[in-house]
Amino acid sequence: MERFVSLLASGIANGSIYALVALGIVLLQKATGVINFAQGDLLTLGAFAGFWLLVDEGLPQPVMFALVILLLFAAGIGLERIGYAPLRGRSPLVIVISTFALGLGIRAALVLWQGTTPRDLPAPFGGTFELFGARIPLQSLLIVGVLALVGVGVYLLFQKTAVGRQVRALAVDRETALLMGIKVRRLSPLTFGLSAALAGLAGVLVAPILSVSPGLGFGLLLNSFAAVILGGSERLAGVAFAAMFVAVVQALAAGYVSPDLVDAYPFLILILVLAVRPQGLVRSVTGVRY
Amino acid sequence: MSVTEMVRQRVAVAPPAFQGKQFPLLAVLVFLAIFPPLLRTNPYDLGLLNNALIYALLTLGFYWCFALAGQFTFAVFGMYAIGAYTSVWFAKHFGGFWSGLIAAVVITAAVGALTKLAFARCSEIYFAIATMALGSLIVILFREWTSFSGGYEGLGDIPLPSIFGYELATGQSRYYLGLAILALLLVATVLFFRSPVARDLAFARDKGPVAAVTGLKPLRLQLMGFAVGSGIQGIAGSLYAHGAGFFSVEAFNIDLSLLVLLMLLLGGMVSMYGAVIGAVILVYLPEFLRDASKYAEIIYALAILVIIVAFPSGIAGLRYTAERLVRRARRT
Numbered sequence: 001m002e003r004f005v006s007l008l009a010s011g012i013a014n015g016s017i018y019a020l021v022a023l024g025i026v027l028l029q030k031a032t033g034v035i036n037f038a039q040g041d042l043l044t045l046g047a048f049a050g051f052w053l054l055v056d057e058g059l060p061q062p063v064m065f066a067l068v069i070l071l072l073f074a075a076g077i078g079l080e081r082i083g084y085a086p087l088r089g090r091s092p093l094v095i096v097i098s099t100f101a102l103g104l105g106i107r108a109a110l111v112l113w114q115g116t117t118p119r120d121l122p123a124p125f126g127g128t129f130e131l132f133g134a135r136i137p138l139q140s141l142l143i144v145g146v147l148a149l150v151g152v153g154v155y156l157l158f159q160k161t162a163v164g165r166q167v168r169a170l171a172v173d174r175e176t177a178l179l180m181g182i183k184v185r186r187l188s189p190l191t192f193g194l195s196a197a198l199a200g201l202a203g204v205l206v207a208p209i210l211s212v213s214p215g216l217g218f219g220l221l222l223n224s225f226a227a228v229i230l231g232g233s234e235r236l237a238g239v240a241f242a243a244m245f246v247a248v249v250q251a252l253a254a255g256y257v258s259p260d261l262v263d264a265y266p267f268l269i270l271i272l273v274l275a276v277r278p279q280g281l282v283r284s285v286t287g288v289r290y
Numbered sequence: 291m292s293v294t295e296m297v298r299q300r301v302a303v304a305p306p307a308f309q310g311k312q313f314p315l316l317a318v319l320v321f322l323a324i325f326p327p328l329l330r331t332n333p334y335d336l337g338l339l340n341n342a343l344i345y346a347l348l349t350l351g352f353y354w355c356f357a358l359a360g361q362f363t364f365a366v367f368g369m370y371a372i373g374a375y376t377s378v379w380f381a382k383h384f385g386g387f388w389s390g391l392i393a394a395v396v397i398t399a400a401v402g403a404l405t406k407l408a409f410a411r412c413s414e415i416y417f418a419i420a421t422m423a424l425g426s427l428i429v430i431l432f433r434e435w436t437s438f439s440g441g442y443e444g445l446g447d448i449p450l451p452s453i454f455g456y457e458l459a460t461g462q463s464r465y466y467l468g469l470a471i472l473a474l475l476l477v478a479t480v481l482f483f484r485s486p487v488a489r490d491l492a493f494a495r496d497k498g499p500v501a502a503v504t505g506l507k508p509l510r511l512q513l514m515g516f517a518v519g520s521g522i523q524g525i526a527g528s529l530y531a532h533g534a535g536f537f538s539v540e541a542f543n544i545d546l547s548l549l550v551l552l553m554l555l556l557g558g559m560v561s562m563y564g565a566v567i568g569a570v571i572l573v574y575l576p577e578f579l580r581d582a583s584k585y586a587e588i589i590y591a592l593a594i595l596v597i598i599v600a601f602p603s604g605i606a607g608l609r610y611t612a613e614r615l616v617r618r619a620r621r622t
Contacts, residue, residue: 264427278409
């Protein structure tokens with residue numbers, strides 16, 4: 001029981017991280033149609049930026065969180081300007097290659113800036129609490145809490161604001177939405193920024209649990225893709241639950257089957273889903289209700 | 291110019307494979323490629339030459355998958371690993387290098403065909419993600435299956451390639467073996483271009499549903515192209531393993547797929563020579579930029595961006611890029 005609870009808790013904490021990255025991917029995909037392969041590296045950038053502000057500059061935790069989010073928002077806009085704006089209208093695959101190259105650029109720049117030695121970011125709330133005899137770090141609680149907040153925020157953004165309505169319209173029928181005068185040129189930097197900020201937040205949150213190295217985010221990227229594909233990218237809640245599912249399966253399989261293959265389980269899920277049901281497990285809504 | 295002449299000029303242009311003199315050109319290129327290992331005989335330079343050949347093969351395989359079969363794949367490093375490991379295992383257990391090479395081709399081609407079959411319903415981006423996961427999974431399996439692959443410890447005692455009992459112990463002789471294989475594959479690619487299958491494949495790739503209506507089998511055609519490409523990647527893996535004599539699982543990671551992508555983008559996807567040009571340039575580029583080796587990955591990333599924005603058809607297609615620029619300049 002003890003072991004099971006602690007595995008489950010670590011799975012849920014990891015799942016929240018995957019979910020944050022996956023939400024960024026889905027947000028961007030809905031608004032611009034781009035699947036961002038640099039999302040994982042943006043997470044790493046957030047983690048390193050957090051380390052730099054907190055440890056090197058000695059800023060307090062809340063300031064660090066705010067600054068990282070702002071920094072990553074700016075980085076997202078930069079990414080849009082360099083890697084997407086010049087390629088608008090080219091085939092989706094070309095844009096994927098471009099985001100992949102940008103991710104590589106970020107990774108290489110981080111190696112130059114911070115080196116390859118792994119680092120540990122101090123957690124805002126150190127310590128653990130006990131649940132059914134299992135010791136669970138408070139950081140896990142913080143991660144899940146932040147995910148819940150972000151989830152509510154993204155939901156409100158999508159359902160209650162003009163920007164959200166425009167993004168949903170773009171996702172349903174891109175061409176008609178453009179004809180109706182939605183200014184995608186103004187929306188796409190905004191959504192790139194928002195999705196990068198989500199990745200940065202995930203980076204700062206995951207850094208105290210995993211050690212921070214330049215390859216950190218790229219390793220997490222495929223796990224988040226597994227969540228996006230399993231969740232079907234139609235409903236945001238579906239993606240979040242899919243992320244939890246992937247991470248919990250990963251944690252339990254690593255605990256009970258074989259810890260050597262811990263990085264392989266999400267890939268297996270991803271491959272199985274794409275081979276059996278490429279449209280995702282959650283049935284996608286093909287018709288639009290008016 | 292009369293109308294009929296204009297029509298004839300537009301319609302009767304032969305496909306690129308028939309333009310120019312493909313086989314004489316290939317013969318001249320192969321003849322020129324004979325000399326470098328005679329001029330530069332120290333082991334380091336020979337190693338570079340062999341590297342260039344292996345990457346040229348790998349990129350040619352990727353060219354088949356991506357440019358001909360129209361399926362972008364990140365699994366190149368996985369196929370390369372399968373080629374290397376199966377080749378070594380068969381060479382050790384069933385009489386030498388050639389059985390290993392053949393097994394590597396057959397098995398990687400089969401894995402490639404299964405990949406395309408399993409992910410046939412995915413869009414091209416999801417296919418890219420799926421192959422990325424598949425390649426990583428393959429390498430993880432080799433990493434953990436240490437009794438077969440040696441894991442991080444590596445594999446040694448790999449039989450050298452041999453021809454009629456004559457062991458190819460020098461880098462030079464292995465270079466000529468690789469060159470012969472590459473030349474044969476290029477000849478095969480030219481022959482493929484001149485066959486009706488090439489037109490069918492292009493049709494199936496670009497207009498799948500329409501091709502299906504005309505009675506072609508798009509999936510089967512793409513499957514064939516993808517399997518051939520994977521098989522060529524397997525050959526590259528086999529040549530790498532038998533040439534290196536020792537390797538471990540660290541030799542295979544996703545950066546390899548990225549490098550191959552960059553090679554093809556740089557060389558140009560419009561021609562099969564693009565694969566060779568890109569591979570040769572990118573193997574030798576770090577030699578000229580030793581001082582900047584710290585910035586290699588940033589340079590690669592920038593290069594990919596510049597190429598896809600400004601020179602989408604690469605070096606082999608500079609002519610097309612120039613023509614496009616001239617057309618645009620005239621129009622304004």
